[in-house]
Amino acid sequence: MSHAQTATIIPPPTLSTDAEPPASRRARAGRAHPDATELDIRPGWQHALVYLFVVAPFLAVIAGIGFAALGHGISWLDVGLAVGFFAVAGHGVTVGFHRYLTHRAFKAARPLRIALAIAGSMSIEGSVIRWVADHRQHHACADQPGDPHSPWRFGTGPLAVAKGLVWAHLGWLFDRAQTPAARYAPDLLADPDIAWVDKMFPLWAATSLLAPPAIALAVTGGSGSAALLAFIWGSLVRILILHHTTWSINSICHMWGARPYQSRDRSTNVWPLAVLSMGESWHNLHHADPTCARHGVDRGQVDSSARLIALFEKLGWVHDVRWPRRERLVRRQTQPGCGRPDQDEVLVAQTARPAAL
Ligand SMILES: [Zn+2]
Ligand SMILES: [Zn+2]
Secondary structure (H helix, E strand, O other), X not given: OOHHHHHOEOOOOOOOOOOOOHHHHHHHOOOOOOOOOHHHEOOHHXXXXXXXXXXXXXXXXXXXXXXXXXXXXXXXXXXXXXXXXXXXXXXHHXXXXXXXXXXXXXXXXXXHHHHHHHHHHOOOOOOHHHHHHHHHHHHHOOOOOOOOOOOOOOOXXXXXXXXXXXXXXXXXXXXXXXXXXXXXXHHXXXXXXXXXXXXXXXXXXXXXXXXXXXXXXXXXXXXXXXHXXXXXXXXXXXXXXXXXXXXXXXXXXXXXXXXXXXXXXXXXXXXXXXXXXXXXXXXXXXXXXXXXXXXXXXXXXXXXHHHHHHHHHHHOOEEOOOOOOHHHHHHHOOOOOOOOHHHOOOXXXXXXXXXXX
């Protein structure tokens, strides 16, 4: 992909028109389904936690800067903890929640399946089944009514686009209507291992928050200030960066960037986010070929998630990986797929490892 391609704004959407009354647009968009039940409305205490987990990391940045001004800056231990936990939780989301559990881009051995679901839960982006249900609904309705987080929700005027970006980035998190999991993730609800990981989500979230300060305590021989700084930088700031990286895929990667492949939505490839997003910002290719295990399919496109899947394959922990096929990619440059991961072509028989992996 040429980097020069990334400056384009995509053509006017079909999600809604500026001529349509806002109330009508709101009614047609969002996650609410006519068959939604009270189970699909987020309970009040969970809703309060959403606010907490969006606001607290911001406060942690301010606290971290304040401590640095007082001479307690970020240490190499804090950097190591932040990078390490970012990589584990981040790849738990990209490889586990997304490419494996949402799209079935490969098959995994049971211990790895459970480990990936736990690692993804440590991102504190919601429990595994909720995350997968939201994302499957996003693909089923991408940039159309029913998409939980399309930036085109409010229309195409400058104000509507600005509002849509905020909505797609984090506004949709505060929508108490939840994606019906029974409709979008019945396979995971019926999977005892994944249902257990989902139920234990508070434990994984607590582990994600408390492990960095616990490690700092152990390494420094019980320094309370080292534990506090590890909690700020290794837990909260790390979660802030990971959250906003994931949310950028929903906002920026449906707004600006290159569209080298055909898809029935407005997804884009955004190269500056490739390293931080662990390959997820090659989002146009992903929507064009949702079950593909590798998103950065073109030369020079960094995709650490695909490399990790390749490593797992080499170790024998995953199999039937849906690696990209050249003829399929060429077809996607001129012709969109069906856009339904569950109805996509079965590629297992003819998979080929890409040369760059
Ligand atoms: Zn998308
Ligand atoms: Zn996806």
